[in-house]
Amino acid sequence: MVKIKKPNDILRYGYRYILSYPKMILPFMIYEAGVIVGQAVIVIAFLSLLSYFKAFNLIPKIVESIEARNFEALTSPEIMQPILITLGIAGIAYMLVIIIFDSFVKAGLYPFLQKLLIEKNVSTTYFLKEAFKNWALVFKTNILIYFFTAIPLIPSIILLYFSLREIIFGSAEELGFTALMFIAGILLALIIYLALIFAPIAASIDENTPLQSIIRSVSIAKTEIGAIILYFSSLVAVSLVAIAIESAVEIFYVTLGSLVGIIISLAIIPILHLYLVAVYETHNNETLSEPVEPKLTLKLIYKTLNNGLKLVRVFFTTKYGFLALIITFAVFSAGYILGYLTVDPEIRSVLVNSGIIVPGKLNPEFKVYNRIFLGLDIFFHNWRTSLSTAMSGIVYAIPSTISTLFNGYVIGVVYATINDPIKASAIILPHGIIEIPAFLLASASGMFLGFKMILFKRRKVSINEISYDLERTAIFIIGLSLVFLVAGIIESNVTPIIAEMAGWS
Numbered sequence: 036m037v038k039i040k041k042p043n044d045i046l047r048y049g050y051r052y053i054l055s056y057p058k059m060i061l062p063f064m065i066y067e068a069g070v071i072v073g074q075a076v077i078v079i080a081f082l083s084l085l086s087y088f089k090a091f092n093l094i095p096k097i098v099e100s101i102e103a104r105n106f107e108a109l110t111s112p113e114i115m116q117p118i119l120i121t122l123g124i125a126g127i128a129y130m131l132v133i134i135i136f137d138s139f140v141k142a143g144l145y146p147f148l149q150k151l152l153i154e155k156n157v158s159t160t161y162f163l164k165e166a167f168k169n170w171a172l173v174f175k176t177n178i179l180i181y182f183f184t185a186i187p188l189i190p191s192i193i194l195l196y197f198s199l200r201e202i203i204f205g206s207a208e209e210l211g212f213t214a215l216m217f218i219a220g221i222l223l224a225l226i227i228y229l230a231l232i233f234a235p236i237a238a239s240i241d242e243n244t245p246l247q248s249i250i251r252s253v254s255i256a257k258t259e260i261g262a263i264i265l266y267f268s269s270l271v272a273v274s275l276v277a278i279a280i281e282s283a284v285e286i287f288y289v290t291l292g293s294l295v296g297i298i299i300s301l302a303i304i305p306i307l308h309l310y311l312v313a314v315y316e317t318h319n320n321e322t323l324s325e326p327v328e329p330k331l332t333l334k335l336i337y338k339t340l341n342n343g344l345k346l347v348r349v350f351f352t353t354k355y356g357f358l359a360l361i362i363t364f365a366v367f368s369a370g371y372i373l374g375y376l377t378v379d380p381e382i383r384s385v386l387v388n389s390g391i392i393v394p395g396k397l398n399p400e401f402k403v404y405n406r407i408f409l410g411l412d413i414f415f416h417n418w419r420t421s422l423s424t425a426m427s428g429i430v431y432a433i434p435s436t437i438s439t440l441f442n443g444y445v446i447g448v449v450y451a452t453i454n455d456p457i458k459a460s461a462i463i464l465p466h467g468i469i470e471i472p473a474f475l476l477a478s479a480s481g482m483f484l485g486f487k488m489i490l491f492k493r494r495k496v497s498i499n500e501i502s503y504d505l506e507r508t509a510i511f512i513i514g515l516s517l518v519f520l521v522a523g524i525i526e527s528n529v530t531p532i533i534a535e536m537a538g539w540s
Contacts, residue, residue, distance in 0.1 A: 039326075042262060045306065045310040049310065055330075056151055059309075061159055062147065063140070063304060065139070067300060068422075082377075084121045087117050138171075139173075139174075142165060142238075143169075143239075153323070155326075160498055160499055180249070190220065192217075229256070230256045231256075233314075236252075236315045237251040240315070273299060277299060293414075340513065343514050346480055347476070359486060364475060367440070369443065371443040375450055375451045378452055394458065396539070396540065406527040411520075425481040425484070426481065426512075428482060428485040430485070431485050435485060436482065442474060461534045465530040473515050484504055484505065487500065
């Protein structure tokens with residue numbers, strides 16, 4: 036048994052808490068879902084921009100500039116201004132979505148981790164109760180944190196913008212002073228952010244007001260500078276190690292980016308948050324409890340996965356389950372049709388000339404990377420997307436619906452851009468026969484979870500039932516990982532062969 040005497044021990048033995056209390060990963064799985072919503076914001080912004088250019092007949096000019104490599108023409112006000120406005124609106128919307136998800140997760144996560152560290156008695160129900168109760172308070176605190184953090188950044192960004200604009204139009208030659216000011220602004224913003232790192236914890240655990248949480252965090256930061264430096268150093272070290280691993284393995288034509296991303300988000304980041312709560316509690320003179328011995332057995336793993344896979348039966352035996360399947364298929368089909376109809380000759384030219392989709396040319400990754408490892412990388416990427424799609428169903432199924440529509444849309448765009456059903460099918464269907472149904476099942480589980488949330492909002496189901504469905508959805512997605520693994524291996528090893536037989540090179 037590991038004795039936890041001080042917060043630093045959490046960084047060494049935090050994995051024991053994860054193995055002993057695997058439910059602590061659930062909040063981070065929900066946070067991953069925020070990525071899906073963020074992607075939807077970016078996609079909607081891109082489509083809106085494309086529609087604007089098409090409405091004002093600017094696409095031919097853009098295509099002509101790209102083909103002639105005349106990139107200076109792309110900086111004209113009629114093209115650049117809509118891009119900047121769209122980026123600004125999309126950036127604000129993206130940040131707002133991320134802050135909402137972050138606030139909901141932290142509102143339940145920190146009390147959950149506090150209970151885990153002190154009482155060793157936690158449940159998904161407790162997490163959800165705290166999240167629903169305090170998310171608005173944590174949201175206001177987060178907004179205040181970002182406001183104070185942005186203060187030193189705003190003048191630096193404005194100065195950088197005008198300097199870059201002058202360079203583009205040839206009236207300036209260097210960025211020396213501007214770059215120095217920009218770096219100084221970033222460093223000052225980082226210091227402020229780290230000083231306020233305990234504010235969401237104070238808001239969620241002690242239910243302090245946003246301003247009280249800010250003051251409380253600064254007060255703790257003054258006496259826990261070493262802990263903050265250790266936290267930030269660990270975060271930087273993890274990032275550098277991840278970059279080093281990815282760079283090193285690429286020498287051997289191997290890619291592990293998706294695997295490293297999952298390990299960081301679902302294994303390392305939880306330990307760092309546990310560490311922050313441990314620092315906060317020891318500062319309040321609380322005694323930390325040691326983790327219990329992990330009791331993972333093959334029988335327990337089988338029983339857990341079997342419980343999650345029962346969700347498939349729900350799709351065919353319950354009203355809301357079957358409805359989730361039908362709506363998921365309909366939304367995916369609608370996305371495909373929309374994507375197929377969106378691509379006219381002009382847009383097709385943009386996609387081809389920009390290199391996003393080149394009919395007849397295989398993705399260079401299939402020829403560069405080791406195909407076994409590439410298959411694993413594809414598997415982890417697709418599984419992570421499905422995980423986010425399913426767990427995001429907790430937001431009344433809206434993000435799950437958007438993700439399903441988007442994935443259908445992408446396939447429709449691919450078929451329309453390639454403009455050859457046989458060639459398009461050769462590059463999609465060999466692995467898609469397995470991957471697409473698996474993704475639709477994941478989407479349906481998110482849709483089902485959303486239906487339950489609507490019923491919960493109407494007080495027709497209890498929070499205990501929501502907790503059970505959330506856990507079952509997570510287990511179901513873990514079970515689907517085996518299907519995505521097979522699909523990933525097929526995509527990297529079999530699909531290129533079939534594509535080459537169909538005329539791809």
